[in-house]
Amino acid sequence: MSHSALRINGQRLNSSLQSTCSSWGAITNSTGMRRLALSEEDRSVRDWLVRECKALGCRVKIDQMGNIFAIRDGASQDKLPIAMGSHLDTQPAGPRKISNTDWGIGGRYDGILGVQAALEVLRTLHENNIQTHCPVALIDWTNEEGARFPGAMMASGVWSTKSSTALEACHGIKDMEGTTMQKALEDTGYLGKTPCDYRENGLESYFELHIEQGPKLEATNNRVGVVTAVQGMKWYAMRVSGVEGHSGTTPMHQRSDALVTAARLIAAVSDTAQATSLGVATVGVITSDTQSQATIPSGVEFIIDIRCSTDAMVEDLCTAIFKRFDEIILNEKNNTSYSVLRTWGLPESIFHDDCISAVRSAAVAEVGPSKIMDMKSGAGHDAAWTSKVVRSSMIFVPSKDGISHNPAEYTTPEDCALGAQVLLQAVLRYDESIRNGINS
Amino acid sequence: MSHSALRINGQRLNSSLQSTCSSWGAITNSTGMRRLALSEEDRSVRDWLVRECKALGCRVKIDQMGNIFAIRDGASQDKLPIAMGSHLDTQPAGPRKISNTDWGIGGRYDGILGVQAALEVLRTLHENNIQTHCPVALIDWTNEEGARFPGAMMASGVWSTKSSTALEACHGIKDMEGTTMQKALEDTGYLGKTPCDYRENGLESYFELHIEQGPKLEATNNRVGVVTAVQGMKWYAMRVSGVEGHSGTTPMHQRSDALVTAARLIAAVSDTAQATSLGVATVGVITSDTQSQATIPSGVEFIIDIRCSTDAMVEDLCTAIFKRFDEIILNEKNNTSYSVLRTWGLPESIFHDDCISAVRSAAVAEVGPSKIMDMKSGAGHDAAWTSKVVRSSMIFVPSKDGISHNPAEYTTPEDCALGAQVLLQAVLRYDESIRNGINS
CATH class of the missing domain: 3.40.630.10 (Zn peptidases)
Known part of the structure; x- marks a missing residue:
């Protein structure tokens, strides 16, 4: 045969x-x-x-x-x-x-x-x-x-x-x-x-x-x-840090709400990918330190997944996203910060x-x-x-x-x-x- | 004595x-x-x-x-x-x-x-x-x-x-x-x-x-x-619904990403409370249906906690928040929706x-x-x-x-x-x- x-x-x-x-x-x-x-x-x-x-x-x-x-x-x-x-x-x-x-x-x-x-x-x-x-x-x-x-x-x-x-x-x-x-x-x-x-x-x-x-x-x-x-792909494990507080007793202007900041960053991931047309960027996982509805979240972690046709485009999209993050943190009045816990990647x-x-x-x-x-x-x-x-x-x-x-x-x-x-x-x-x- | x-x-x-x-x-x-x-x-x-x-x-x-x-x-x-x-x-x-x-x-x-x-x-x-x-x-x-x-x-x-x-x-x-x-x-x-x-x-x-x-x-x-x-206090359990998708294979403009919409709503809760000065509003709990970093979230749930000095102010703040939600959903291009799963409250x-x-x-x-x-x-x-x-x-x-x-x-x-x-x-x-x- x-x-x-x-x-x-x-x-x-x-x-x-x-x-x-x-x-x-x-x-x-x-x-x-x-x-x-x-x-x-x-x-x-x-x-x-x-x-x-x-x-x-x-x-x-x-x-x-x-x-x-x-x-x-x-x-x-x-x-x-x-x-x-x-x-x-x-x-x-x-x-x-x-x-x-x-x-x-x-x-x-x-x-x-x-x-x-x-x-x-x-x-x-x-x-x-x-x-x-x-x-x-x-x-x-x-x-x-x-x-x-x-x-x-x-x-x-x-x-x-x-x-x-x-x-x-x-x-x-x-x-x-x-x-x-x-x-x-x-x-x-x-x-x-x-x-x-x-x-x-x-x-x-x-x-x-x-x-x-x-x-x-x-x-x-x-x-x-x-x-x-x-x-090409790159992942970032992120943490936004704020300060815990009781939802009923902490005035809005005294808050350091990690979830509010994380929310702005997550929206920015999507907006930046769309605005630049460099590739796709996704937040698929989010966790909060607190599980109490009466608590201002002090810590939120999430993972950003970025993928583009070429490694250079991955780098450009990452740069654009983190530039936007820095602007958001600068404009935020709630005194939170973010850090990158860990990165992984797989080149093109x-x-x-x-x-x-x-x-x-x-x-x-x-x-x-x-x-x-x-x-x-x-x-x-x-x-x-x-x-x-x-x-x-x-x-x-x-x-x-x-x-x-x-x-x-x-x-x-x-x-x-x-x-x-x-x-x-x-x-x-x-x-x-x-x-x-x-x-x- | x-x-x-x-x-x-x-x-x-x-x-x-x-x-x-x-x-x-x-x-x-x-x-x-x-x-x-x-x-x-x-x-x-x-x-x-x-x-x-x-x-x-x-x-x-x-x-x-x-x-x-x-x-x-x-x-x-x-x-x-x-x-x-x-x-x-x-x-x-x-x-x-x-x-x-x-x-x-x-x-x-x-x-x-x-x-x-x-x-x-x-x-x-x-x-x-x-x-x-x-x-x-x-x-x-x-x-x-x-x-x-x-x-x-x-x-x-x-x-x-x-x-x-x-x-x-x-x-x-x-x-x-x-x-x-x-x-x-x-x-x-x-x-x-x-x-x-x-x-x-x-x-x-x-x-x-x-x-x-x-x-x-x-x-x-x-x-x-x-x-x-x-x-007075009021809580809303919310759900944002989108459509699942692979983070690497779904183009940005074809996504229905529940977490991106939820992020915009969560930021709006805080922004509206600050802008109106009616009271405090907090999202303390968030959960996503997916725990995979390579998955576009199809469902995100969160709880909004709203508290004001009087019941009338609670109602006014709730109305302002949901008006903002409707505007966001209308302007979103990602075809997600939100629903209120449950409400609780405790009047003043x-x-x-x-x-x-x-x-x-x-x-x-x-x-x-x-x-x-x-x-x-x-x-x-x-x-x-x-x-x-x-x-x-x-x-x-x-x-x-x-x-x-x-x-x-x-x-x-x-x-x-x-x-x-x-x-x-x-x-x-x-x-x-x-x-x-x-x-x-």
Whole structure:
């Protein structure tokens, strides 16, 4: 059988995806998921994944951050694996004290589709006795959501970082109950010995299938997104400090109300992004020190999420926002102050032409040139990290109504299968080019 | 001994207050308190209070809201009790995920001083074998803070309300764990049979000693506040509704960001109160449906607390705030909406001249006319409710730096003793006037 005629089994893929979601992390009476990294549910689905991969004859390595590498050998003894991957953890259910929305609950496709599709590719190669030139690997990256241990794309970040301290720092990060990542890795049996370092456990290239999480493919009637880059991002954890006071006994002009100042800053984040047209800026998380309606808040914390097409635009938007903050604080008469508690960021990630070409030709072969589009990812992904150190690219399939991180997150079984088929063919085409010495 | 020479025992009062706080609800390494209504700590201090009052020969009645009435008989068989009271519950420790402040923790004086002082008055009457004309009662009102079961001054409100449904409604209110007030009353043994109704379990009058919780007495170098009224208050629980979205993939102009709109409304609450000079308005509580930094918030809820000297001013300030809200929503381009989920309120409470006079003359006798001042209370108190149906007034003593609902809440032992002494003499003066047929 010619490799280009090889087809994944869409029914098997979708059945595997849905049944494992139903078994491990499903929310009762909902298609929503709550599968926090290294939770009992995550441990169970990981154990299942390892069993499945071993049954296909793969070698399985667990690294120091719990990343699972399942490797199917190729003909060549000296090539690194062409990898496919994503993550099996999901968003949590957020605290919802008063309202009844389900927002903040994870869906069944974000991350999960990418790993399940990689498994389906391995199954297809195995049942057809395909011998690739390079090894082919499946990767499940730990804690991509950063929902349990703060810090999205954490473990792919450690693997891709030229830093001796990143691993140690991430092992020490605690969840809300105070459990460290290291303890959670130990407790689940996923604190592996393989170095979490691209230099010691390397890859030839990396392909990631993911749902778009936005409305563009659907709106333009395209079926596959050929992802060329991930936009640059920066986050700031902010604190506004005021002075506590009783709401009934403290005169307005004597107040130092942290929430009033925070409110002006939050409005300014949105206004500045709109006025400059540089990119998007969002405050998605806010917490107040007080939970008493009769108390003037003394401290409010919030996180600003800034994303633009290029790193320079990210810098310009950040500068404009903080300039506006300084003006607001100067004009405020309530004697509050603000500070930046912590910053994170992920520079703009430009994918590799060879990988992009493999995805594009695989997609064209499946649906023709009129149903695919090149696009940049607005969301961060593990591939954004891997692209810093190995050739990488991504495949997007449509998200119904552009919704994700929500039980309403949905991608049709046909699109899931299409994504897996494009993934298979992209890997095979890339492998073929290596065999022929085209990419090297 | 002439009644006017009678003196409370300040050392005993302060020792009783501090030791019971240390035993039931103290926070380790802090003077802060966490004694939520009908918690294990509250049950213990209530049991202690009942034992102490019975040891002084008082009859103890528990009503349907768990209010404790400890009654010391007087000479007259047909008079209702002159009551003294406040509450033994405190503010909770609020959730503090990131910051390290202690704000939101209760102190040792708010409410607690009023009940302890009432007990000290009973002890003083008992040890001096004083026979009053009217019975004298101590009252511990349940859930004044509204910190466990939402709704401040809840049980004094039920007692003072001409409504057959208030009791049932309050019994059904749930705490954060879903426990109803009725269940908590049953579990602690404080679901009494005495009707929680001023018409069936009435009082002759009501006096409440409380810390000021504001800076005025200290700033003016006065020692006693003669409280003539409690300002009018109104609360609105608000919800702003938008549409969820991914922070990286949703363009600014397509967003419906609930937090951005909420931020504009919160700033407007403060700005409107300052611009109109009608009173004070505060947003002390804010919650968002989402806890993900990568999510555009779809729902934000907050509580507005509005207080003015008169009910008419409260109405005017509310009208001005909501007019501004409508303008903001109209000008917003992000397609959000707001709704009022619930309102509460406590109309302006004007205390009774006879009770005010008794407090004033008792205070003048203790510290002279230059060390007392008439004042309105900015905070709500159980006396605000009782004043709707029986003659009532309050005594304020200084709060250090005006701080309360905080471990830094402090009133000197001397001022605590002074407050109790004024309470004793106000009750005796009022009793004397009843005996003499002056107040009737």
